[in-house]
Amino acid sequence: MFEAVAFYLFAFLTIAMFYITVTTSQALYALTALAAGMIFISAFFFILGADFLGAIQIVVYSGAVMALYSFGMMFFDTTREVKERQGNSAVVLGLSIISAILVVVIFATPIISDNITALYPVTEGAGNTQEVGMVLFTKYLVPFELAAVMLLVAMVAGIVLAGKKMDLSLTLMKEHEIRMMREEDKNKKVLS
Amino acid sequence: MMEIGLNHYLVLSTILFSIGLVGVMRRKNLLMLFFATEILLNSVNISFAAISHYYGDLTGQMFAFFVIAIAASEVAVGLGLLIVWHKKHNNIDLDNMSTMRG
Numbered sequence: 001m002f003e004a005v006a007f008y009l010f011a012f013l014t015i016a017m018f019y020i021t022v023t024t025s026q027a028l029y030a031l032t033a034l035a036a037g038m039i040f041i042s043a044f045f046f047i048l049g050a051d052f053l054g055a056i057q058i059v060v061y062s063g064a065v066m067a068l069y070s071f072g073m074m075f076f077d078t079t080r081e082v083k084e085r086q087g088n089s090a091v092v093l094g095l096s097i098i099s100a101i102l103v104v105v106i107f108a109t110p111i112i113s114d115n116i117t118a119l120y121p122v123t124e125g126a127g128n129t130q131e132v133g134m135v136l137f138t139k140y141l142v143p144f145e146l147a148a149v150m151l152l153v154a155m156v157a158g159i160v161l162a163g164k165k166m167d168l169s170l171t172l173m174k175e176h177e178i179r180m181m182r183e184e185d186k187n188k189k190v191l192s
Numbered sequence: 193m194m195e196i197g198l199n200h201y202l203v204l205s206t207i208l209f210s211i212g213l214v215g216v217m218r219r220k221n222l223l224m225l226f227f228a229t230e231i232l233l234n235s236v237n238i239s240f241a242a243i244s245h246y247y248g249d250l251t252g253q254m255f256a257f258f259v260i261a262i263a264a265s266e267v268a269v270g271l272g273l274l275i276v277w278h279k280k281h282n283n284i285d286l287d288n289m290s291t292m293r294g
Contacts (some may be wrong), residue, residue, distance in 0.1 A: 005193045018208055018231050022215035027223060034227050041234050044201070048245040050253050057237075062261050065230070065267050069223075076223060076278055092217045099284040101208035104202070105214070135250045147261040154265030161272030164279075170207050 006047055014040045027073060037068045052129045072162075201242030208235035222274055222284040226267070233263045 017037035021030045038061040045054035126134075136144055170178060208231060237256045240285030244252025278284050 001194060003196050007196045007200065014204075015207060015211065018211045021227050021231065022211055022219075027221070030224060030227055034230060036230070038234065041238060044204075044238055045241050048201075050241045050244065050256075051236075053241055053256055054283050056257065056260060060264055061230075061234075065264060068267055068271055069226075072275060073223070075275050076284060087267045089218075092214065094194055096210050096213040096217060100206055103209055104206050108202070131250055132253060132257075135254060140254050143258060147258055151261060151265050154268040158268035158272040161277045162271070164276075 003047060006043070010040050010043045010047075013037075014044075027076075031066070031073065032068055035062050038062045038066070050128060052132045090104075198242055198246040202239055203238035203244070205235045208238070220286050222286060225286070226270060226274075229266075230263065233259055 014037050018034045019039060020033040021037065024030050024033070039058060042057040042061075043052040045051070096160055168181070173181075212228050212231035212235060215231060216225060219225050219228060237259055238254040240252040240259070242252075244256075251263060276282055277289075281288060
């Protein structure tokens with residue numbers, strides 16, 4: 001009973017939030033709606049008994065990813081309205097319905113054939129975090145390490161790409177120094 | 193109706209996935225495109241966790257973890273590239289990125 005009520009409530013909330021994210025023309029509304037949707041999705045993980053996954057969802061998505069997006073949005077002009085692509089909306093709608101049906105078929109095919117057996121069954125008397133640890137550090141150890149290296153590479157790439165000229169601070173520089181820097185930039189653009 | 197089964201979660205995941213697909217197809221701003229991509233990844237995560245729960249198997253949750261890790265690194269690299277593009281061209285619209293069309 002409670003499970004059903006929680007499921008329908010959070011399903012409605014998640015769909016509403018993501019619909020706002022997709023349709024709004026304000027970038028800040030989209031960002032906040034996306035963050036709320038992520039939190040509501042973690043509720044599904046808690047209902048399903050995947051406590052560790054739910055905690056990770058909150059920490060990574062509404063913590064790290066949202067902070068990254070909001071820092072990134074400081075670089076962009078977010079106050080102006082987002083322009084939409086002028087396209088045939090019927091084609092877009094039809095295409096997305098077709099692809100959604102395809103996805104359902106892809107996901108449902110292995111379920112309909114009843115050959116699935118649990119490879120890593122849930123251990124009795126252990127919490128979800130403990131079970132995740134046991135499977136993650138035995139069978140999935142190599143992908144885990146690879147994911148760690150991939151995150152390191154992504155961090156280095158992010159710093160290198162976004163961190164150019166970040167050692168200069170416009171507030172600490174004198175007026176003529178800033179003007180000289182601007183002119184140098186302009187000359188570089190003309191040359192390139 | 194009151195008993196929540198695996199199909200309920202799969203239908204919800206499909207609805208969220210199609211919302212994300214609509215977003216990917218109709219958005220022109222690249223930052224909005226990234227948001228739609230996050231929606232796609234999250235909808236897949238829901239179905240992974242649901243299948244993991246209803247079959248008593250932890251593999252689904254493992255894949256959900258790796259999907260989250262990939263999403264985080266994608267955001268880091270993508271936003272870095274987006275900032276570089278914005279510094280150079282002063283906008284992040286998709287239509288201006290057609291220099292390689294030939």
